[in-house]
Amino acid sequence: MPLDRPARLTLAVNPAAHAGLGDARAREAATLFRARGAAVTELRRETALELAAAVAADLSGPDAVVVVGGDGAVNLVANVLAGTGVPLGVVPAGTGNDVARLLGVPLDSVAGAVSAVLAALDGAPRLLDLGRIDWPDGQRHYVAVASAGFDARVNERANTWRWPRGQSRYTLAVLRELVSFRPIPFELTVDGVGRRQRAMLVSVANGPSLGGGMRIAPGARADDGLLDLFVVRPLSIPAFLAVFPKVFRGEHVGHPAVELSTVRSVSIGGPGVVVYADGERVTDVPVTISVVPRSLAVLAAPGGLEPTC
Missing domain, CATH: 2.60.200.40 (Tumour Suppressor Smad4)
Known part of the structure; x- marks a missing residue:
């Protein structure tokens, strides 16, 4: 979905992910997204459940929700976004990161993950099956x-x-x-x-x-x-x-x-x-x-x- 304006992103952050890696990667990701022209709203919550609830509270504003965290946080936010059409992006910061692997997102490069998210947003989001x-x-x-x-x-x-x-x-x-x-x-x-x-x-x-x-x-x-x-x-x-x-x-x-x-x-x-x-x-x-x-x-x-x- 090519945009004719700056992308509006909600950065959903689990700062406790992987012993604090989530917070560090979120700060780097936010800086890189903004440097590439995106308008970023950061949501930080201490638990993945609180984070998913905060995302659910406002789905009308962002062009995409980007989770910075592990598979648990990604799973809960995916449950919120299922069926809404709002795309999910991932900056991996967990232990397993199997969803990031599935999406082909670089695991050890925040810059690479940011580039992957923005390139996909500039094109067309993919529609993914879910298990229920x-x-x-x-x-x-x-x-x-x-x-x-x-x-x-x-x-x-x-x-x-x-x-x-x-x-x-x-x-x-x-x-x-x-x-x-x-x-x-x-x-x-x-x-x-x-x-x-x-x-x-x-x-x-x-x-x-x-x-x-x-x-x-x-x-x-x-x-x-x-x-x-x-x-x-x-x-x-x-x-x-x-x-x-x-x-x-x-x-x-x-x-x-x-x-x-x-x-x-x-x-x-x-x-x-x-x-x-x-x-x-x-x-x-x-x-x-x-x-x-x-x-x-x-x-x-x-x-x-x-x-x-």
């Missing part, structure tokens, strides 16, 4: 991946740690969780067909990666009207450790214990199942996950939203 999680008492959209089983347990563990930071925290939590984890007897309904499935992990992916770059569904497209179901059947610890490093390169596809398929809806239940989405805890009750096509406008970099294999 429904359970008896609630509903929530997600951008990248929803998971239950091993990944959710790893997130439960990693989210209680302050150290180490970044991807190494998630990897260490994986190794710690392996010691006590047992496969879960999932109760699944996939596109209307019920089945019982013992598995280590069930993920429903809209984008390729979770956990800070684990490419569980490397062929996933976030604009094809489909979700990618990723199931890891029971593995011994040595077998899991052998396949785990391959996930970062997307080389696990074809492994006998790995199932990948495209779906439109999945219901997930089973004993002790906890569901996470975009790295954040959603619920511990059975859910139904479905795709909501073309429901979020996003500011993606060139090459963003493309499969990684």
